[in-house]
Amino acid sequence: MSEDKLHSKPFKLEEISKKEVFSVPDGYFDKLPTIIQTRAVESTKKKTVLVPAGVLRLAIPVALVVLISGYVGFKYLNNPVRKDARIEAMIAEISSEELVSYLDQSDITSDELLDMVSFEGESLEEFTPGLDDVPDEDLELLINDIDFGNENNI
DSSP: OHHHHHHHSOOOGGGSOOOOSOOOOTTHHHHHHHHHHHHHHHHHSOOOOOOOHHHHHHHHHHHHHHHHHHHHHHHHHTOHHHHHHHHHHHHHTSOHHHHHHHHHHSOOOHHHHHHHSOOTTOOGGGTSTTGGGSOHHHHHHHHHHSOTTOGGGO
C-alpha cells in the first residue's frame, strides 16, 4: 500500500530544489584548448621502435639466404624438362605386359590410341624397328592376313 501512496501523489517539477550537482574546476575552459592540442600532437607522433644493430646484421643475411634458396628451389622443381624426365621414369617402370593387358581390358580402340599419340617431328622408322630386315613377300602376307574391317585385330 505504501507504493500506491507514492504513485498516487502528483509529481511537479517546480517542487524539486534547484542545486548544482556538478562543479567545474576553476579555469577549466581556459586550459581546455591547450589540453586538446597537446593530446592531438602526441597522437600524431610516430612511435619508433629501435632494433639493435646485431639483430639486423643477422637477419639480413638469413633473409637473403631464404629468398635465394626459395627462388632456386621453385625454379628447380618447376622445370618442365625435369617433370618430363620424372614422367618418363615412371612410365619406364611399367612393364610391356602390363600395358598390353591394360589395353586389352579397356574399351580403347586403336584409332583412339593413335589420336592420343603425337608424332610431331618423328619418323615412322623409329616406331617400326627391324621392318627393313623383313622380306617384302612376308610383309605382303602379313598385310593380306590382317582383317581391316575389325579394329581389334590391329
